[in-house]
């Protein structure tokens with residue numbers, strides 16, 4: 505395997521999941537988060553998730569956990585996968601710092617949902633080694649990795665990241681560097697429209713989600729999915745689409761903003777369109 509030691513930055517729901525699948529593929533993982541207690545919480549989630557997957561033929565949870573080491577700062581590694589909040593200035597700062605910490609041959613990847621890979625690449629002196637590696641939630645379960653090539657990403661970087669995604673047991677699909685790439689260009693306007701349907705009184709949340717589940721054969725409705733993704737992340741992605749594509753059809757629904765401003769972020773805060781006690 506080309507990437508034997510992976511630095512995962514951000515230990516929230518995505519970073520923890522990414523650390524888990526990378527460790528399950530026998531790589532060493534260094535896991536960093538700026539918030540106190542975040543890596544402990546991630547290790548606990550990994551322990552529970554790996555135990556569940558072990559019952560379905562997955563690797564020994566103790567072995568998976570033994571490969572994940574919490575670290576206080578960025579450390580040298582073969583590959584960085586950044587999974588911090590969906591905020592371009594926070595991500596650019598991580599890429600700037602990673603460029604000075606990781607060896608010059610290391611690849612710097614972002615799990616961003618929507619932020620242009622080119623803007624992250626511009627924060628480094630190695631734009632040919634910067635790429636999007638967009639996992640899906642929950643990471644240990646969903647197979648897709650959207651691989652996004654920036655304008656300057658080299659063929660070699662794209663090839664090595666596609667091969668690594670396959671080694672993790674994932675299915676890579678390649679996209680070019682447009683706001684929201686493919687997945688969120690399609691998904692977020694769908695979620696936003698469901699929020700508009702709620703906001704304008706077309707139907708109650710349960711009815712909206714039932715219609716999507718039974719009518720479109722979606723495994724979960726758009727409002728429940730928004731709660732899973734995080735309403736703060738949904739607003740951040742809609743803003744990138746709105747600004748980047750310069751079209752008001754992508755403006756986040758005011759109800760989505762209202763929830764976020766009130767701290768109702770979905771599952772992670774215990775309350776979103778639904779309550780999670």
Ligand code: NAD
Pocket residue numbers: 513514515516517518519536537538539542587588589590591594615616617618638639640641732733734737772
């Ligand atoms: P989250 O809120 O669960 O976790 C984000 C983590 O980043 C937090 O633990 C926070 O403490 C940490 N963080 C913030 N600033 C930091 C810094 N400067 N240094 C180190 N750590 C820092 O968010 P998430 O849902 O895991 O999303 C993370 C990224 O993954 C975002 O870019 C998001 O768009 C993307 N993503 C999310 C989903 C989803 O379904 N939630 C799916 C695909 C991609």
